[in-house]
Amino acid sequence: MSNHFSADKLKFPGDDRRLDLTDLYVFTAPEDPGKTTLIIDSNPTSAPPPIPAPTTGPEFYPGAVYRINIDTDGDAHADIAFTFTFSDYENGGQTGTAWYATGPEARRPEPAGMVLADSFPVSFDGTAQPVMVAEPGQIRLFAGLRSDPFFADVEGALHGMKWTGHDDFAGNNVDCIAVEVPTDLLGPGPVIGVWASISRRTDGVLEQMDRGGNPTINPFINPDGEKNLYNSRQPADDVANYLGPWSQMLEKGGYSAQEAKETAMQVLPDVLRYDRTKPVSYPNGRKLIDDVFSYRFGWLTRGKLPPTGLKPHDDLTWQFPYLGPPNP
Numbered sequence: 001m002s003n004h005f006s007a008d009k010l011k012f013p014g015d016d017r018r019l020d021l022t023d024l025y026v027f028t029a030p031e032d033p034g035k036t037t038l039i040i041d042s043n044p045t046s047a048p049p050p051i052p053a054p055t056t057g058p059e060f061y062p063g064a065v066y067r068i069n070i071d072t073d074g075d076a077h078a079d080i081a082f083t084f085t086f087s088d089y090e091n092g093g094q095t096g097t098a099w100y101a102t103g104p105e106a107r108r109p110e111p112a113g114m115v116l117a118d119s120f121p122v123s124f125d126g127t128a129q130p131v132m133v134a135e136p137g138q139i140r141l142f143a144g145l146r147s148d149p150f151f152a153d154v155e156g157a158l159h160g161m162k163w164t165g166h167d168d169f170a171g172n173n174v175d176c177i178a179v180e181v182p183t184d185l186l187g188p189g190p191v192i193g194v195w196a197s198i199s200r201r202t203d204g205v206l207e208q209m210d211r212g213g214n215p216t217i218n219p220f221i222n223p224d225g226e227k228n229l230y231n232s233r234q235p236a237d238d239v240a241n242y243l244g245p246w247s248q249m250l251e252k253g254g255y256s257a258q259e260a261k262e263t264a265m266q267v268l269p270d271v272l273r274y275d276r277t278k279p280v281s282y283p284n285g286r287k288l289i290d291d292v293f294s295y296r297f298g299w300l301t302r303g304k305l306p307p308t309g310l311k312p313h314d315d316l317t318w319q320f321p322y323l324g325p326p327n328p
Helices: 103-107 154-158 227-232 235-252 257-264 292-300
Strands: 021-028 035-042 065-071 080-086 095-102 114-121 131-133 139-147 173-182 191-202 205-212 272-275
Touching: 021 191, 021 205, 021 272, 035 065, 035 191, 065 173, 080 103, 080 173, 095 103, 095 139, 114 131, 114 139, 205 227, 235 257
Parallel strands: none
Antiparallel strands: 021 035, 035 173, 065 080, 065 191, 080 095, 095 114, 131 139, 139 173, 191 205, 191 272
């Protein structure tokens, strides 16, 4: 899994798959090198055994706060945020509202800042067009059901790292939120740090249910009993909370003590770093075709475990939002 099934015991955060943040992608827009594409996916349509098949539908969780956080100065606090909320799912339809915030407003847990689009349609059949926003720049927005681009051999991972050649995510769908923004709106320097989060209100209080920057971190690294706590925390606290235990884990994978600390710091704090002056390929940003599942197992074992041999999905497109249309 990338960030699929990121709660304790391979469950969904809040026992609701609509609150499960599956993946984050950051890359230069193929159609315009002056823009950056930011994508978060959630609501996976598959569940690992022995979890029963999901019972919720294709919609975003009504009223939950879906957020893309961007750090422009390296302190692991948001300086820019794109925030989305969604209406109730009625008669097969749903609408969304998008905000753009900077400075202190970007660090507020509630939606804040400039409303980019209000009550725009969510796409469930692959036909809805992206929303175009003129101010504060030429921004494209999309929210809807798309084909899950993540590819992984879960069965092999669950059975002694003996790769089967089977892609357990082929043919699955996710809810996709995509933003394409002029790069100069993402801060003055070339390096940004990005992470995503999903929060919902419980008894009137907004509670962060899932979060992530780097792929294949929480489900892979944190033991049961720690995953839910990890989801509730903020990246600015990650080094203090996780450098020790993650370094010890990496030592068991074959790293020396010093190497283990240096390797752990590659993903601490848990923000996806992207230097826009360098080619995009994880761990510098993340493309839809990056084999992060193989990368993470190699990272955990100091290169001892070979790649799975799986290939990216063949339904990706060259047009925004780049994920393939939803599978039947």
